[in-house]
Amino acid sequence: MLPALIIFLLTYLLMLALPQYRPFAALGGAALFLALGAAGLWDFTLMDAARAVDFNVLLMMAGTMGTVSLFIESRMPARLAELLIVRVPNVKWAVCMLALFAGVISAFVDNVATVLMVAPVGLAIARKLKISPVPVLISIAVSSNLQGAATLVGDTTSILLGGFAGMNFFNFFWMEGRPGIFFGVELGALASLGVLLFTFRHETQPISATVETEVTDTVPSALMLLTVGLLIAASFLPQPAGGLPLALYGLRSGLICAGVCLFGILRACLRLRSFAPFRLAARELDCDTLLLLFGLFILIEGIRKAGVIDAAAQLFYTLSGDDPFRLYTLLVFVSVGLSAFIDNIPYVATMLPVVQGIAGLMNGGAGFPPELFYFGLLTGATLGGNLTPIGASANIAAIGILRKQGEQVRTRDFLRIGIPFTLAAVLTGYVYLWLVWGA
Template structure:
């Protein structure tokens, strides 16, 4: 086990140190464990690695990426932003409404894509009113990052949770007779919105925005809505006993997302009488993230077979004892602190089996239901990224946009918004989760 733990720590540190090569580092780690399995050090074969990969998750992510690209190309997000801003009285309301819009979109669309949709509107408003766009875009980024945990398709970490636990789209809203994580995230969002309104309390300049953007195609919006609807419907399908139908059942969410994406791309090709839209859609996919997840599935299975996951679960159980509240607070606090500085995708991927293991050790070894701890992990890991400029991809994307527009972003500028925003969202979100699930 020592060898496996050392290898995992080494590859994890490398993923943090050379982030531009994270997928290849993770793939190298997966290859290292496969080699150890081949040499007989661990019981880990190529067939085991293939079974460890959750192709449903990968197909779902790829399909959503493509549909979101078509959605952005239709200019519907810009139109929605203009429609909303045209009805607000001043800048503080404009920023709050943009943050709300970014949060709503990111509950169904990747956080970085959400920033790319909404940020140009924030830039235009700031320039028109001769304001610094820095706090405006930071507010958009942290809001989009917050809401990613609200639904199954809102963020990579949510998709990972759904794939690992078998949760469906509806479970994020209502599960086992209790409110799902969606409602806790929304309560946290309302608390953080109050923080934004207070931070921008002095910005009372009137806003006058004309609704000028013309939506070029309504179908991508319909496809995005249809994707959500079919994911909900697919969650009610009965599980077949075996055979091809069972295979299709295990891939149902991914097939829905990928099928609608391909339909949208094919339709765009038919309208333009060329294959260019299909090529553009495939270029828009985030292959780095897809390769990273593919590699992490294999790497973490190798680590698990070496006994590292069980040891980590024992460690958490020793630290928290047999009290669920202690474990819950430990998971949320650790996730917030770590996700402020490290990418939450590999962190959540590594911690999900640990949480499962430690929940099984609770109650004197009889085990307790792990849902509360899964939701606590996701809440802390998603919201914790808003503490620092490097804690979430959405933050990095917003800062990149600002720098491309010759704006200087100081760390204190981000912390002034990120810290109170995160504290309010975490306290309310995690507190409500405990009220729903822990008592």
């Protein structure tokens, strides 16, 4: 087990030290596990690795990315933001509503894509009113990160949880007769809105805006809604007995996302009589994240085969004992602390099987339902990224946009919003989840 742990830690350190090479570090670590498995150090074969890769998750991500690229290109997000802004009385409410709007979009669209959609509107408002765009874009970024945990397609971590736990789109709203994590996220959004209103309490300048953006194509918006609708419908399909129908059933969410995306791209190419939409979708495809996840799936199965996952679960169990509240609290706040500095995708991918193992050890081996711990992990890991400028990709994207505009973003500027925003959202979600799932 020690060699497996060393390889995993070295791989993780490489991903932290060389973020631009994270996919290659993960793939290299996975290849090393396979090579040592073939040498007989542990029982890990190529077939084990192939079975470990969740192709449903990868297809969901790739398909959603492509449809989002068409959605952004249609200019619908900018139009919606303008329609929202013309209905607010002053700068304070304009910034807060823009952040809320980014959050709503981010519940169904990748966080970084959401920032890229909404940031130009925030910049335009800041320029028009001659205020600093720094707090405006920081508010958009942290709100996007918050709502990513609300639905199955809102963030990579949500997709990972859904694939690992066999959750469908509807389970984020209602699961096993109880309200799901969606409502905890929304309560956190309301609490964090209070933080933003307090932060911008002095920005009471009146605002006048017009709806100027023209939507070039409404079909991508319809495709986004169709994707969500089909995912919900697919969640009610009965599971086949076996064979090819069962294999396709396991890929149903990914096939839906990929199918809708391909239809949208083909339709756009025919409409424009050009391959430009295909090239656009290809450029927007985040191959680094897809390759990273591919490697992580294999890497994590390797450390599971070597016994590292079981050992980590035992360590957590030793610290928490049979007390679910203690374990839940530990998971949430350790996840918040770690995700403030490390990428939450590999962290969540690693911790999901650990959490499953801990839940199985509780009650003297009789086990404890793992949903509380799954949701606690997702809440802490997703929202913890808002504590620091480097804790989430959306934060990095927003800061990059500001720097291109010649704006200096100091760490204290980010912390002034990020820390109270995160604490308000996490504590609210933490209490909600325990009351609903821990009692």
